[in-house]
Amino acid sequence: MLAGKRQITALVGALIIAIFLLLSFYGDRDYSKYQPSKNRQPVTGGYPYVKPASVKLHPPSPKPSTGNLNTNNTVILAQTEDGDTSWVSKSLPGWEPRIMGVNPDFAKLHPGAKKYNKGRIADAYLRYLVENYNNLPTTLVFLNSRRTSSSPNSDAAKSGAYDNVQAVKSLKTDFVQNSGFANLRCIEKSGCLSTFLPARNPPDEFRTIEVAMSSVWKDLFGNETAVPEKLAAPCCSEFAVSGDQIRKHTVDDYLKFWKWLNKTKIDDDTAGLVVEYIWHVIFGKEAEYCMELRQCEYDVYGKC
Numbered sequence: 001m002l003a004g005k006r007q008i009t010a011l012v013g014a015l016i017i018a019i020f021l022l023l024s025f026y027g028d029r030d031y032s033k034y035q036p037s038k039n040r041q042p043v044t045g046g047y048p049y050v051k052p053a054s055v056k057l058h059p060p061s062p063k064p065s066t067g068n069l070n071t072n073n074t075v076i077l078a079q080t081e082d083g084d085t086s087w088v089s090k091s092l093p094g095w096e097p098r099i100m101g102v103n104p105d106f107a108k109l110h111p112g113a114k115k116y117n118k119g120r121i122a123d124a125y126l127r128y129l130v131e132n133y134n135n136l137p138t139t140l141v142f143l144n145s146r147r148t149s150s151s152p153n154s155d156a157a158k159s160g161a162y163d164n165v166q167a168v169k170s171l172k173t174d175f176v177q178n179s180g181f182a183n184l185r186c187i188e189k190s191g192c193l194s195t196f197l198p199a200r201n202p203p204d205e206f207r208t209i210e211v212a213m214s215s216v217w218k219d220l221f222g223n224e225t226a227v228p229e230k231l232a233a234p235c236c237s238e239f240a241v242s243g244d245q246i247r248k249h250t251v252d253d254y255l256k257f258w259k260w261l262n263k264t265k266i267d268d269d270t271a272g273l274v275v276e277y278i279w280h281v282i283f284g285k286e287a288e289y290c291m292e293l294r295q296c297e298y299d300v301y302g303k304c
Contacts, residue, residue: 057262060127062251065134070243072096074137075168078124078237083145091147091165096137100124120268121237122275126258133251136243139173141184143238164238170301171240180245181283182300183291185234192290195232196277209273212266216274219260221281228287237276240300241283248284257282 074096077085088097102124125142148163167184176182198213205211217227257275264271280289297303 057259059255059259059262060130062133063131063135070135070137072137073139073141073173074098075141075143076100076125076128077143077145078102078121079145084147085145087147087165092168095141095168098128098132100128120272122261122272123258125237126254126261126275129246129254130251130258133246133254136246138243139176139240140243140246141168141171141238141240143168143184144236167301170303172300172302173240175299176240177242177244179299180242180248181280181285182240183234183280183289183296184238184240184300185236186291186293186296186300187234188293189290192232192234195230197229198227198231199229208270209277212270212274213277216260216264216266220257220278225281225287230288231277231281232287233277233280233285233289235276237279239279239283245283249282 073094075088075092076098077083077088077100079085079099080102083102085097085099088095102120121144143164147165162185164184171182171184196207196210196213198210198217200207200210200214203211203214213231214227217225261271261275266274281287291299
């Protein structure tokens, strides 16, 4: 018993001496003067942290006009690295697929990154609009790369999935041409209306999209429209738009939106959501754009 206590006492004493020696050896060093090697590659973690060099912006630019009227119907898909878009050509033979790649990583923070990729899907859509502005097809459908996804409050939800193939096949393109824009998500109006109040006073700091929307509205639209009291539309950045409606803005307008998205200090997710909930405004609809479910299904898909 006594021998055990002596062993414990000896171990504690040895530990105290070891700590003292370590503090004596390292404690008086001035780490503020530490300079990393000039040959060291920037990293995003570890000690000491070295901030990666800024990535140079490479804005998209419009391709020259082919001189021919593009009467095609086109599906634009924002494809992640692991996204499967083969279903478009297999299941929608009457539609031309255009794939816009989306890197799911926030490339700005990665050493060796070649470009920014803020806003994810919004970045892909805006790049397409700028690059193809001079050769726009008649009807354009913008989709995520997944064929199916959940869509609450719709008839498709009763079967467990929202099918983009069925949506595009059923799409009334004449309605898109007459209306200019159609959100592909038909949901109950009550679910659509409970969205954002950008003019909320005082602002609710926990509703980050509202706060962001009120601060960037003039950056995006200038004095064209006042900051709306209410902003509402179905989710998910899946919609149809006519080429004529797109041309109601200049290519410089879309480039301005793209530059805002890639330069803003707002975090990636919030910046992407800001654009997600203003597509209908960009394409000529009122800020509060919520169709009745049955009316939407009839107008957009011809369902009685």
